[in-house]
Amino acid sequence: MRWEPGAPDRLQQAALELFATRGYEETTAAEIAQAVGLTERTFFRHFKDKREVLFRGQDHLVKAALQGVNAAPEQATPMEVLTSALQAITSAFSDERRPWSRTRQQVIDRNPALQEREQHKLSILAATIAEAMAARGVAAPTATLAARSGIAAFEVAFLRWIADGEQRPLTVIIKDVLDELRALLR
Amino acid sequence: MRWEPGAPDRLQQAALELFATRGYEETTAAEIAQAVGLTERTFFRHFKDKREVLFRGQDHLVKAALQGVNAAPEQATPMEVLTSALQAITSAFSDERRPWSRTRQQVIDRNPALQEREQHKLSILAATIAEAMAARGVAAPTATLAARSGIAAFEVAFLRWIADGEQRPLTVIIKDVLDELRALLR
DNA sequence: AGCTCGCATGTCAGTTGCTGTCATCACTAG
């Protein structure tokens, strides 16, 4: 072949490394591309903007969430449906991904522009779950509240997952956090 | 005086009008500035970026939220503290602001970049509330969950507030939504 | 073998968002 395959993957990898060492703002798209032997123009063919290079595969989570919602039994309560969705999402985070998730999160935590993108992605995820729940007959406002609270729980669990010394898998942590959420309103 | 006072206000006003008619992306910062007799450079002296022109005064909401948290009695439950914070926030939205909020929201709904900024601002608001709750002795994860869920309730209430035909003030609507949230986990 | 077509990429020019720097000019305090 004329060019190496897997351009998006290589770009993402190089981007994370550069962001982690040099910083996000201090790294240009052209530099990332150059690091893997490509041009700036090609970078923007694979990613709609510079931030997006850190957010590939988020649509994958959306799919998992939808399957989780639909996997719940017909007469499940909103809280049970939510639990099913969150189990499906967290299952996508295997332990091998943990180091990568950690550095990625460190990069995001240092840059507001990346935080915006992250919040937006999570917001879309919540909206999708809410919509799927509403399609199952849950009242729209209730579904929105449930989905957003569920995503909040996911965020808390995720941060705990990548914390130093934490050993348990994310699927286990999320259960604890959901228990805390349930206790909250009592 | 050599120049008209209230430059930020006039810029914000002009920006909203231009965004609403021409569209956000189709409006340049220079055009907004020109519309009120200023230059692009001056625009960016008042707003750190183009989006920010629609998000002035959000820090005002943060202050209100903090006061709301601290206004709750000492031994209040997390849910009661949250309610107090949300009452404080919603009080900032008087009925005169409703038309302005409506068009502003329409503009935001049409543009992902603006949605990102909005989500980020709400995320900051939630984090601030959570921090204040934690300072009062609420366990950190619980506080985060509560604050995020509360902000979710605010979003739902706000959308209802600017919906056509809705007459009730936001402070009343939020109570209903919080009831729905409580019912969710029971 | 020769041909054509598609697809990932390169090249180049151009717009826009945003920043640093320096100048200007009313108004104000001394």
Next chain:
DNA sequence: CTAGTGATGACAGCAACTGACATGCGAGCT
């Protein structure tokens, strides 16, 4: 009257994108 302050203008420049067009490998067809 002079020095200083504060909001602005003027200008240059970089980085993030985008559109248009060219290029060349490899696959499939004849």
